Amino acid sequence: MRPKNARIVEIVHETASVRTLRFDLDLDPVPGQYLMVWVREVDEVPMSISYRNGITVQLVGEATRAIFDLEVGDSLGLRGPLGNGFVLSGDRILLVGGGVGAAPLALLGEAASERGMEVSTLLGFRCCNDLIFRERFERIGDLVITTDDGSEGICGRASAGLERLNPRDYDQIYLCGPEPMMADVIGRCRGMETKIQASIDRYFKCGMGICGSCAIDPTGIRVCVEGPVIRGDQLAGTEFGRYRRGPNGLKK
Ligand SMILES: Cc1cc2nc3c(=O)[nH]c(=O)nc-3n(C[C@H](O)[C@H](O)[C@H](O)COP(=O)(O)OP(=O)(O)OC[C@H]3O[C@@H](n4cnc5c(N)ncnc54)[C@H](O)[C@@H]3O)c2cc1C
Incomplete structure (x- = not known):
């Protein structure tokens, strides 16, 4: 999937370290789905969709710093909506x-x-x-x-x-x-x-289930495609709550 070019039409400063970016396109997401956000010349990182046309970003490191440096009228590349999203059920x-x-x-x-x-x-x-x-x-x-x-x-x-x-x-x-x-x-x-x-939050690289970076031990569930939303019973007996793998695949 090629990234879509999304122009920023609004930036809301939610807190000192959290900003919402609204784009000029309707993402039509299932709530819980995410985007791979391509910050040109920096990195591509996963972000949940917080509005039909927006994401809400916490300042953490290099990519999110670069997102914070953007202004209305600037653009990002977006792949998605990706992943499964939440299933609404019950009253x-x-x-x-x-x-x-x-x-x-x-x-x-x-x-x-x-x-x-x-x-x-x-x-x-x-x-x-x-x-x-x-x-x-x-x-x-x-x-x-x-x-x-x-x-x-x-x-x-x-x-x-x-x-x-x-x-x-x-x-x-x-x-x-x-x-x-x-x-x-x-x-x-x-x-x-x-x-x-x-x-679930894991280290995503490809966002399309190929690289295995986000696979959960020992089930092999790939969080980027079979998730990021996973049922509680599918997490029992897994690495969840105990460890995760970083960019180099090592446990941390
Ligand atoms: C499905 C999903 C949804 C997410 N939704 C949101 C959201 O709505 N808002 C938000 O602020 N953050 C969200 N995150 C976390 C966000 O992806 C990281 O904060 C961001 O990638 C940090 O990048 P950085 O370059 O600024 O920080 P870096 O300094 O590069 O990394 C700091 C930490 O961020 C995490 N991180 C970095 N790169 C990735 C990556 N490619 N995949 C996963 N984690 C990474 C790691 O824990 C890392 O230790 C989500 C993550 C996932 C997996």
Whole structure:
């Protein structure tokens, strides 16, 4: 698949280290799908789709720095939407996100709300300054916020918020965020693994299932094509929550 040229039509500074870029094209995604974002002369990196025409990027290293240097009118190359995306099912759903992991969940929650589903959301952030998409989640249902330092909502990790909700009240639970957080939530929802869908982060190179860089031990599930959304029961007994492989294939 050749990259499509996407011109930036809007840049929103969500926080000091998170920006949303809106493009001049409708990506028509399934919520949970991602793009391989080609930052010319720098790198090609995976980014979840946060709006029908946008991505939400956290500043991390070289490629994301280069994205932060772009202005309205500049362009990127986009391959996608790629991957499977979340499957909406049931009447009552719970979204659990951490940090920039809120990005694909916002699009998912809006799609669920449009279908008349009851949506509850639990979001964990380091502190109140990291909060993103509060209005988007409040518009579609109940929102519980946790912060590590207690500067907003419940003090503690997202799991502290889970103690206020009964996971068994929900038909389906959708996760996106730091892996320890997602592993912790799955661990607290024993017996519900088939009702959990988690968006997994691995090192993507090709984004088309060829290179094997993102394959999960020992199942071989290639996160870039069979994921990035993987059911909780398919993660049991795998590397998930224990280790992952870096760009050179070594465990880290
Ligand atoms: C399916 C998926 C969806 C993602 N969605 C988002 C999103 O919506 N918003 C967001 O801010 N980030 C998202 N990420 C993470 C994002 O891809 C990395 O933060 C980005 O690639 C960092 O690149 P860099 O050059 O700035 O940092 P670098 O300094 O090159 O790398 C820093 C860290 O970023 C990660 N990373 C770097 N390159 C890749 C790569 N090719 N594939 C996977 N991880 C990489 C690694 O953990 C690495 O240690 C997603 C990752 C995946 C796999």
